[in-house]
Amino acid sequence: MKLVFLGPPGAGKGTQAAAAAEKFGLRHASTGDIFRQAAAEGSQLGVAVKDYLDAGRLVPDELTSRVVEQMVVSRTEDYILDGYPRTLQQGRDLDEMLRRRGEHLDAALYYRLDDREAVRRLTGRLVCTRCGVNYHRQFVPPRADGVCDKCGGGLSVRSDSSEEVVRERLAEYHGKTEPLVAFYEEQGLLEQVDASAGPEEVTRRTEAVLARIAAD
Numbered sequence: 001m002k003l004v005f006l007g008p009p010g011a012g013k014g015t016q017a018a019a020a021a022e023k024f025g026l027r028h029a030s031t032g033d034i035f036r037q038a039a040a041e042g043s044q045l046g047v048a049v050k051d052y053l054d055a056g057r058l059v060p061d062e063l064t065s066r067v068v069e070q071m072v073v074s075r076t077e078d079y080i081l082d083g084y085p086r087t088l089q090q091g092r093d094l095d096e097m098l099r100r101r102g103e104h105l106d107a108a109l110y111y112r113l114d115d116r117e118a119v120r121r122l123t124g125r126l127v128c129t130r131c132g133v134n135y136h137r138q139f140v141p142p143r144a145d146g147v148c149d150k151c152g153g154g155l156s157v158r159s160d161s162s163e164e165v166v167r168e169r170l171a172e173y174h175g176k177t178e179p180l181v182a183f184y185e186e187q188g189l190l191e192q193v194d195a196s197a198g199p200e201e202v203t204r205r206t207e208a209v210l211a212r213i214a215a216d
């Protein structure tokens, strides 16, 4: 199976991709890992990617697509792409590189989660200022409010967990990535998974969808 996993930040698609890859014997190809691997291998593309990563800048669509082609699509194994495509242009690039190889995607799994729930999940993250242990106000709360269970240090909101940062990420997702949902729906490849349940339940739903696709 060749699969794409889509969804907003907070939907847990990375966790689901890792579990599904293990269960179905697929490669879990997350964009972050692919970039790091390409940079470590020191190929021409990898060096170009490293320049962007080191500068903390977004890797452009064209370069991203070339790296994904070199590191994933051109290899023979089956895979789950996690974090790619993240724009409509990347979606078209992926179609084109598959077409050149006489291949096609089997499905795009779309992890649906509304903004309210995404914000609730992403903004509650706390970190101990002394020992670095992570908590979540709702899902992994400390025993005493604002105090680390392990060392008694003070807890603060993680820098990537402020409401402003989370809202920015969601706006970026809606603007750039969400159009891929309609793109895959038109191709008859979209499989929707309700991601509002807990992770074990979402894993069961994912496995049911993939078992059906694998049997086709």
Ligand SMILES: [Zn+2]
Residues within 6 Å of the ligand: 128, 129, 130, 131, 132, 133, 148, 149, 150, 151, 152, 153
């Ligand atoms: Zn601590």
